[in-house]
Amino acid sequence: MRIVPLSLACLSVLLSACSPPSPPPAAQAEAGAAATEEQDAASADAGFEFPAIPQIMVPSIVGSGPAQRQLESSMQALIDPLAGISVRPANCSTDGALVNESGFTNVDAAGNLQRVAGEGVFDVAADGSGLAVTGEDVVRVNPDGSGSIVNSAGTFEVKADGSGTYVGEFGHIALDGKGGGTWVGDFGNIENHGDGSGLWVGEEGSIEVRADGSGRWIGGPEGIAENRGDGTGTVGAVAREVRMAPLPPLPPAGRFPLLDRFRPSGAPCGFVVTLSDKVLFDFDKAQVRADAGEVLDGLSGALAKVPARAIEVRGHTDAKGSDAYNQDLSERRAQAVVAALRQRGVAQDASARGYGETQPVAPNEVDGRDNPGGRQLNRRVEIFVRT
Template sequence: MRSCVLPSRILSLLVLAALASGCGRDNDAPAASAAAPGGTRTAAPAAAHADEAGADSDVQKRADAIAAQFPPIPVIVVPEILGVSPAQRALESAMAPVLDPIAGVSVSPARCGTDGVLLNDAGITSVDAQGNLSRNGDAGIFKIAADGSGSANYEGGLITINADGSGSINGDGRDEDGEGGALVRVEADGSGSYNGPAGVIALDGKGGGSWNGDSGLIRNNGDGSGTWNGPQGLVTINNDGSGRWNGPLGIVVVNGDGTGSIDTPAKPVKLPPLPKVAPAGRFPPLKKFAPPGAPCGYLITLNDRVLFDFDKADIRSDAAKVLDALAAALKDVRSTGMEVGGHTDAKGSDDYNQALSDRRAQAVVAALRERGAAQQATAKGYGEARPVAPNEIGGQDNPGGRQLNRRVEIFVRT
């Protein structure tokens, strides 16, 4: 998971595991033969069972296809609440038709170190040997004591920080339309809440959380189970591997023991158990949020599912809407440079991931140039070297984290 940064950003905090696509099993009827009254076996039932087996095979094939589409419970994304400049708002406005954190398209501020290199992480920056920070400049007014307490008034947002990492953020940096403000409360144990344009987000600091926003209601119970009631219907995962999806493909029931059912009335099929939902994260202590470096542009992130099929570098035809909106927005952005970076998860070899990320970055640059944008952009693949979320949790595979790591980032330097 990406470290949260304030006041410039709060990024993805908790990864709710994406459900694995399932492999089906056969549901053939048991072979049987009937005996005639005189004790002679007849071949008629065998023919009937052959027909039934064929029908069951068709049902299982459809079950396999449905299992492959079983929607993942999304990552809960704590959105940007401070440090959103008028230029970034203009960029977001131009990209409005495609911006969707659940679908995997977002814009966030970028910060660079003194060497001009894009920073991926942030922490409190001390300005004297005792660790006291006091800064008054274009970035805002910061007064932070050596124990981490203090305040920051940043582009209309007031942050109050206590020594234990708790505190509050009043993101009153609204634009002329009243958009952009948010209230955030963070406790020392990692619990807290967010109430702003993205909806209402709550974390209990113990692995549970919820997000009630435009994409529906997402709940993580913190015990390996969770629900998502949204555009794909109602998805439920229990911590014993069972679950249920009531959506556009009908009712899918997973029993957790390798069996399940589809359709109404229910038809028994083989369905694999569902992986547990990864525990929700916690709000990082606020004292870790004051960013080093200086604002240097914007970072546009596109999840790999937005543009590519699995393990492919050819942009899908249905990604045209995203690329059209992105190219139109980039044409109006004043920049001093642009880099398109490809990133993968940790599955596969380093060399393979490096090559795949290179090809994907080059494909995005080519697609944008065809649309009259990004003429001076460079393409670079980073492979698995720059994860923004753990590929594993406690030695176990973390599908939700790997999903966040498979991405293309467009760094627009301003």
């Protein structure tokens, strides 16, 4: 066996592979030219590929969903109230008792609804458009499905043609509703012109795609690349010819979906019709005023259309006067309303109950001073219709 002594270069074999001896300069030049020809041939065979421009994303729009659910949770089927009569949903405890909660619902003759409760503030038109302000969202929906949303996901502005804008954690997105749009974010800036062309300036450099399949890439491994769109192109600062497939057109950008309209819906156990004492009674009296007949006629007609399991008329007062006096006044007023409804052919099985000053819906005093507006709200008769 012949032993060949190791060269100094090969002593580094543990760190790198041994290399053959270098050829003379002339041979190096010939070999370099051959290698360049081989690389060009390989490039021509394999073609030169541009990176794909990312598609503009349409963020998931919550729409009026959460706000709608908040409204549904606080609403129920409502009678058609008269002007000046408010209606609110009735929530009951597990034993079936009415839970006295703050908030009101009012529906005018045109079907426009206002709802103020712990779930939020809702101002909804008869066509389902409107404004909702809840703990999670501020949602405005227009009759044509356009509108705006502000929530933890960002700010959306949506138009009826699918165009709009989004500003949030994903950056800034603008869509024209026709397939074009822009997207600015941490990754750079994307433009989609909607005709198959576009531009991306970002981590890969500047990439332009034209509608005819041509394009340009600045900042890639070759520094600059030009695609003619006819299967050929050039790469490098000193342009050399390579094969390039025409660039595929950019798919059109998406559209923002229209917003859901609001739909007042049912609630657990019925509803409560609230009438101010001014509608029915003179001050400190329990006899129904003669001019309250029209209100009671309309209310009776509405109640006659509602399939009710039970009706309870509940009297309430403010805190002026003694507890005993207010309790008696609230009972007499509740009984007077029951009698008036029975005379009109409804609420034959209705019960009457007085609560005196025990269930206020507003403060009777503020900072130790009289609060006339609050006391007025507390002087009321409620008709609890259990459905």
